[in-house]
Structures are given as structure tokens and as C-alpha cells.
Amino acid sequence: SQTIHQWPATLVQPVGSPLSLECTVEGTSNPNLYWYRQAAGRGLQLLFYSVGIGQISSEVPQNLSASRPQDRQFILSSKKLLLSDSGFYLCAWSVDYEQFFGPGTRLTVL
Amino acid sequence: KQEVTQIPAALSVPEGENLVLNCSFTDSAIYNLQWFRQDPGKGLTSLLLIQSSQREQTSGRLNASLDKSSGRSTLYIAASQPGDSATYLCAVFGYGNSGYALNFGKGTSLLVTP
Numbered sequence: 001s002q003t004i005h006q007w008p009a010t011l012v013q014p015v016g017s018p019l020s021l022e023c024t025v026e027g028t029s030n031p032n033l034y035w036y037r038q039a040a041g042r043g044l045q046l047l048f049y050s051v052g053i054g055q056i057s058s059e060v061p062q063n064l065s066a067s068r069p070q071d072r073q074f075i076l077s078s079k080k081l082l083l084s085d086s087g088f089y090l091c092a093w094s095v096d097y098e099q100f101f102g103p104g105t106r107l108t109v110l
Numbered sequence: 111k112q113e114v115t116q117i118p119a120a121l122s123v124p125e126g127e128n129l130v131l132n133c134s135f136t137d138s139a140i141y142n143l144q145w146f147r148q149d150p151g152k153g154l155t156s157l158l159l160i161q162s163s164q165r166e167q168t169s170g171r172l173n174a175s176l177d178k179s180s181g182r183s184t185l186y187i188a189a190s191q192p193g194d195s196a197t198y199l200c201a202v203f204g205y206g207n208s209g210y211a212l213n214f215g216k217g218t219s220l221l222v223t224p
Contacts, residue, residue, distance in 0.1 A: 007175055032209075039196045040149045043114075043199075043216040046197070046211045057209055067159065083202060088151075090154065092154075092212075097141045098144065099156075099201075099203070099212055100156065101146075101153045101155075108167055
């Protein structure tokens with residue numbers, strides 16, 4: 001069966017520091033992968049979407065970037081965090097247009 | 111641009127009641143609609159997926175309907191239990207700016223009291 005992992009589960013970072021969140025998927029090949037953010041009081045917002053290694057699409061301009069160095073690995077990064085980057089970050093994969101989500105990373109920027 | 115709206119934003123009911131959560135979307139060109147459950151501080155758990163060609167799906171005490179032409183879906187929860195307390199999210203899967211992705215509503219926060 002397929003499994004999706006995210007780490008770390010919780011992260012507290014100062015403003016201006018770098019960020020790296022990792023997501024890996026097991027049990028499937030060539031999945032579509034997604035990064036979403038859930039900010040306080042707001043709905044889930046799609047940040048990045050990837051259909052394959054090295055192929056990244058961004059839904060909104062922002063302070064973040066994403067990379068997919070391996071088929072089942074998706075990384076969310078920032079060179080300098082802003083206060084507004086705080087939120088709950090969720091990785092997801094999809095097959096046949098159905099999406100499955102990881103456990104999420106709670107990021108607090110102070 | 112697809113807009114997904116969920117009503118009500120919050121709901122509190124006594125245990126045992128049947129309840130209905132509503133979801134509406136503006137663009138009917140969707141592939142499917144999913145209902146998710148989110149517990150505080152946790153990820154999303156998929157409850158039901160309705161393909162665009164389907165009218166409803168059922169799983170246990172949950173029943174979801176889809177009227178694509180009118181842009182509406184409902185999630186019916188029968189005989190509610192305190193363990194059903196969570197936030198319920200509706201999302202439609204369609205083609206966006208960068209490819210196929212889900213558009214989410216802001217959710218309905220449900221509290222079932224003993």
C-alpha cells in the first residue's frame with residue numbers, strides 16, 4: 001500500500017532563516033505530487049505541483065520554492081523565511097485524480 | 111477561477127442527530143469532488159470521492175451527493191457521534207493554472223456533544 005511521509009512534524013524558525021521540508025512517497029511510481037499550505041483562518045492553498053522529476057509548477061508567486069530530485073521525493077524550501085510563511089504545510093500525491101495527504105508540518109516563524 | 115464555499119462554517123449538534131454539510135463550487139468543469147476530515151493539528155483523511163459522472167457515494171454513516179450542473183454537494187452524516195467532531199473539507203479536482211489540482215473550501219467545523 002502507498003504511504004506518504006513528511007518531516008519534520010513541527011518546526012519553529014526565526015524570520016530570515018532558511019527552510020527545508022521533505023516529503024516522500026512509498027508504494028507508487030511517478031506520482032503527481034503537491035505542496036499545500038493551510039494558514040490560520042484560511043483554506044488550503046496549493047503552492048506547488050509536480051508531474052515528474054525536475055518538473056515543478058507554481059500556483060502563486062511567493063517566498064518559497066520546490067524541487068523534486070527523485071521520483072518519490074518532494075522538497076519545499078525557502079532562503080529567507082517571512083512571518084507570513086507560518087502555517088500548516090501538507091504534501092499530497094495523486095493517482096487517477098484522487099489525492100492522498102501526508103501528516104503535515106506545522107511551521108511557526110517568529 | 112474556481113471558488114469553493116462551505117456552509118455552515120461551524121456547527122454544534124447533540125449526539126444522535128442527523129446532519130447535512132453543504133458545499134458549492136463555481137466552475138462545473140470538475141473531474142471529481144472529495145470530502146475530507148481533518149482533526150486538529152493533523153493531516154487530511156479522505157472520506158468520500160464522487161466522480162463527476164456519479165450522483166452520490168456512501169460509506170457507513172456518511173453519504174455524499176453531487177449535482178455538478180448546479181455546482182453543489184452535500185455530506186450527510188447519520189446518527190452523529192462525539193468522535194465525528196472534526197473539520198470537514200470539501201474539494202473539487204479540476205484543471206487550474208498549472209495542472210490538475212484540488213480547490214478547497216474553508217471547511218465546516220463540527221462539534222458533536224454527548
